[in-house]
Amino acid sequence: TQLLEQSPQFLSIQEGENLTVYCNSSSVFSSLQWYRQEPGEGPVLLVTVVTGGEVKKLKRLTFQFGDARKDSSLHITAAQPGDTGLYLCAGAPGNQFYFGTGTSLTVIP
Amino acid sequence: ETGVTQTPRHLVMGMTNKKSLKCEQHLGHNAMYWYKQSAKKPLELMFVYSLEERVENNSVPSRFSPECPNSSHLFLHLHTLQPEDSALYLCASSQSGGAGGEQFFGPGTRLTVL
DSSP states (O other): OOSSEEEOSEEEEETTOOEEEEEEOSSOOSEEEEEEEOTTSOOEEEEEEOSTTOEEEETTEEEEEOTTSSEEEEEESSOOGGGOEEEEEEEESSSSOEEOOOEEEEEEO | OOSEEEEOSEEEEOTTOEEEEEEEEOSOOSEEEEEEEOTTSOOEEEEEEETTEEEEEOSOOTTEEEEEEETTEEEEEEESOOGGGOEEEEEEEESSSSTTSOOEEOOOEEEEEO
16 A cells, blocks of 8 residues: 555546545644656655645645645646646655656647 | 756666666755655655765665765666666655655656566
8 A cells, every 4th residue: 555645547638627636644743745747857845834734835836734734635736738747745744855646737729 | 957857758678687776966955865756656765865874775676786975966876676666766865864854856757667
C-alpha cells in the first residue's frame, strides 16, 4: 500500500472545464506539498500547506488541506492546455517527504 | 547555469558497465537528494545529503553508490545494474535537509539498462 494515494490516476478534459484531484492518506502530515511535473522536466513546487483546513489559491488553482491533515485536494478552474502535466502530492509525516503516484492531467484544446 | 542541472540527460548502459550521473546545484543550498521515478510508482527517495554528509539511505542496493564532494555537486555511481533499474533519476536540492522546505528538482537522467 502507498502512503499517499492520488486519484484519479489519469484525467483527460477539454479546455475550459473544471477539475479536482485528490491526495489521501491514513497518516497525519505536518505539511503537504503539491508539485507539477511536465514531460522531460523535474517536478516544480506549486504550494505548501501546513494548517488543517487551510485553503491556498494560485491563480486558477485552489489547494485545500483537510481538517485532520490527512488529505488534500487541488481544484483547477477553466483548465488550459498549459495545465497539462503530472500533479504530485508529497507529505511529511515526520522528517522526510513521501510522494504520491501522481495524477496525469491532459487538457485538450 | 541556474537552478539544478543533471548530466547526462539520457544514458543507455549494459549490465556490466560502470557509469556515473552528475548533479550540480547553483542555488547555494545545503541539502541534495537522489530520487528514482519509475512508471506507476511514487517517487522513491534514494539518498539525502545535508552539509555533504549522508543523512538518509533508503535501503538502496549497493550497486548504487552516491558521492557528495561538496555542497554543490552530487554524483550517483552505477555498476552492475539490472534492467529493473531503468528509470528516471532525479536530483533535487533544498535549503536544509528537513521536511517542509521547497525542493528544487533537476530535469533528470533517463536511464535504460539493457
